[in-house]
Amino acid sequence: MTDQTAILIVEDERIVAENLREVLIQLGFRVTGIVSTSQDAVNAAGTQHPDLVLMDIKLKGEVDGIEAARQITERFQIPVIYLTAHTDVMTLEKAKTTGPFGYLVKPFHERELKSSIEVALYKHGMEMRLKESEMRYRGLFETMNQGVCTLDAQLLIQSVNPAAETILEAPAHQLIGMNILDTSWETVNEDEKPCSRKDHPAESAMKGKSEGNRIVGIRSRKGNKKWLLINAAVISRHPSDPETVLLTFSDITRNRQLELSMRKQNEQLAAMNRMTGILSSTLNSSELVKKALKEVVKMSDCEAGSLVLLNHAHQVESLYFEGLGAADRDSLDAWHREPEGRYRELLRKRNISIVEMSEAYFSYAMVIPFQLDRKKGALNLFSQDKCFSDDTIHLYSSIGQRIQLTLNNARLYEETRSALRQLKETQDRLIRSEKLAGLGALAGNVVHELGNSLGAISNSIQVLRNRLDLEGPLNELMDIIATESRRLNQCVEQLREFARPRQIRKQPGDFCQMVRHAAAVIQQDTDLIRSRSIDLDLPEHMEAVSFDRDAMEQVMLNLIRNALQAVPENETIRIRVRENTGGKRKCICEVRDQGTGIPPKHIENLFEPYFTTKSRGMGLGLHIVKQIVEGHGGRIQIKSRENRGTTVILTFPKERD
Missing domain, CATH: 1.10.287 (Helix Hairpins)
Known part of the structure; x- marks a missing residue:
């Protein structure tokens, strides 16, 4: 080694220490000093900063070389080689606890000394570089914005970085030991469907298939829905190392929400285009309302909807539903008509309202009022959850305005x-x-x-x-x-x-008795009756009706005669009289046969003078009948199907003169 390598000698025998110093100098090392006690060794290591310490295990004093080596290693990270003349097992085991970089048993040769020093310095250098690498990794691990988790072979969390704690909304001590496949995470795939165990990124990585940029949704420890972009890989594959899965993930919840929002906006734009097509496809108010309501419920996150129109007295005039069963319709029908008038009060505000409700199984309703001339109306959306954002409120407000404009156009069209x-x-x-x-x-x-x-x-x-x-x-x-x-x-x-044309002179009378008399007169005409019969369905009690008896009897004679002529022998015609007490009270008389019927092309001309389909007659009978009925303020209708028969319906008011 070069003269740059400084060595501290710790030896309590002076002669041995001096000999060792001379050998080291001859080998090219620099000796920083010689000390003989443990305390001096620690102090010298702190002031001289040697590259290596040669430490005699047995030193004079209360503290031996092993304790001095421990302090030097822990405080200054300087490698130590023990010098000892003792090879007993107990001493060596104690020395091992300090992590020495070598042992030299006295006496030793120069070659052993040199090789031990070189090996110790190399080993120490490698350890220092490893520690630096670990420190850099730890710094990166602790400071990176991405969440990082390491998992063992059972996919239990071994470690997490601060970013992972933030994303998963839990401290490390709560996360460590949890299984990443635990159902409490409520892991779902990008399509919102549950993520199975075999499909989980960590499980895939453990089976040798690394996952990159996989999007999954989880439930954080605080119960919040999070969307993560995950990468998973196994980072140890050596046979002697336990398998470890490294998960890195980013919180893309905000991006996911923006993406879903944009997708929702695109869907809403497409729905608005469809709505425009629907609103321009017809000017029939009823058909328009049904189509528009169905599309609005379809495009919303709500379970059902309704559209209500009020008359001038603020009473329900028309009510349409979408997405409801019969029971829920009855419940919501009562909500629209409730006597306290709270719903009608919402319409008077002319602003969108979101209200809590207990009807049916809905908790909330969005009421979108609109004005139709002097009448009011509203589009209503019902939901179990309060899913009405500012964006949706603005959207449905626009839809309400479009429906209002279109219904006004339809009303003008119908009036025109x-x-x-x-x-x-x-x-x-x-x-x-x-x-x-x-x-x-x-x-x-x-x-x-x-x-x-x-x-x-x-x-x-x-x-x-x-x-x-x-x-x-x-x-x-x-x-x-x-x-x-x-x-x-x-x-x-x-x-x-x-x-x-005769003057109609109405007087209160028994309408049913007049019908019986007309039927009796016809039954005297044996040439017409033959084997045919007349069935009378008349109420036992009916209030007197104001009518011209002679004129109305002429009507009945004409209609009965026509019906009998239309059926073959052995057939029966039926005459039914009833009264309608709903709204304006009316008397209704029906003459029904199951004869040959009337071709559709002739129906419109039946009341024209001189029009007839018979071989005999002048074609004035039904024209006169119509004049008499309308003279009573009534109406005549003919419903007929070829080969199925004909029904003539007379309707006129029951008010007395």
């Missing part, structure tokens, strides 16, 4: 369409009135001429029957003439009714 329909109906009535006026004048002339002629024919038939004794074919011909005369007379009466 209704006005145009009424205008067309008025124009059609004017045109029809002009046509009917002309037809009425013509019919009046025809009635006058035919009436006189038919009167003469009827009188002549009667005279002939009285004066002639007609038998056989002549009598049959006379019957035919009489029958056809009566038929023509009925046509004349219809023309007269058409030409001069």
